Amino acid sequence: MLTISGELMPQDIADHTCPYCQTRPIETIATLPYVRGNGLGADFNAKTISGCKTCVRKNLLLETLRSSVDGWASPAALLANPVMLAYGVARAGAVREAPERVDRMLDAAGIRNPRTEKDPVRIAYGLAAALIAADGKIEREEISTATKIGKQLFVDFDEQDFLSVVSAGRDLPTPEDLAIVLNSVVNEDTKQAVFKYLVAIAAADNEVVPEEQKLLKRIAGNLGISGPGHGVDHSV
Numbered sequence: 001m002l003t004i005s006g007e008l009m010p011q012d013i014a015d016h017t018c019p020y021c022q023t024r025p026i027e028t029i030a031t032l033p034y035v036r037g038n039g040l041g042a043d044f045n046a047k048t049i050s051g052c053k054t055c056v057r058k059n060l061l062l063e064t065l066r067s068s069v070d071g072w073a074s075p076a077a078l079l080a081n082p083v084m085l086a087y088g089v090a091r092a093g094a095v096r097e098a099p100e101r102v103d104r105m106l107d108a109a110g111i112r113n114p115r116t117e118k119d120p121v122r123i124a125y126g127l128a129a130a131l132i133a134a135d136g137k138i139e140r141e142e143i144s145t146a147t148k149i150g151k152q153l154f155v156d157f158d159e160q161d162f163l164s165v166v167s168a169g170r171d172l173p174t175p176e177d178l179a180i181v182l183n184s185v186v187n188e189d190t191k192q193a194v195f196k197y198l199v200a201i202a203a204a205d206n207e208v209v210p211e212e213q214k215l216l217k218r219i220a221g222n223l224g225i226s227g228p229g230h231g232v233d234h235s236v
């Protein structure tokens, strides 16, 4: 499946390349729960990291390290964070190849079979779902907004198909990582159409906060979309 053999075309390998080193194939996916202090309470989130074993291990440790700095901002977080840190270090030590999970992720991202024509609407499902899951929370309102706009932009947008991709949200990589994987796989028209969709989702609540704007710009950059502002600025 993701093995590199003499029979594979370079394109097939590039299709599933680790977004971090961009050399080795995607071999595994890990979900890392983390906690951030929030006033007196704590926000529990999860981040999904996909890539080759080496990079996933490295990034699990980096994320865990980041938690050790950012994760102490409230009494509740103070209690939860040591548990999360222990989990992160243990998880990094337990990174193994996970072909089935990688398979499900590629499926959800709409890039399961490198040889078939990439369907723009499938790509849109994956990136939109990854965007919705990017903050570690999947909210009903975000899903219904993405569905409404999706139906306006894509004639063959199917609500049930989209929901099934959203339900795999925890298996999806971050939208930035997904964009790197998609960069070499989809054509310019698809990139533009799908990115327009992401901007519309972000703008749906009438404000694109600076954080969202930065995220959209990173996605555009990783997708390889050029042009001033990537259309992000016009939506503000």
Ligand SMILES: [Zn+2]
Pocket: 018, 019, 020, 021, 022, 023, 024, 051, 052, 053, 054, 055, 056
């Ligand atoms: Zn790698």
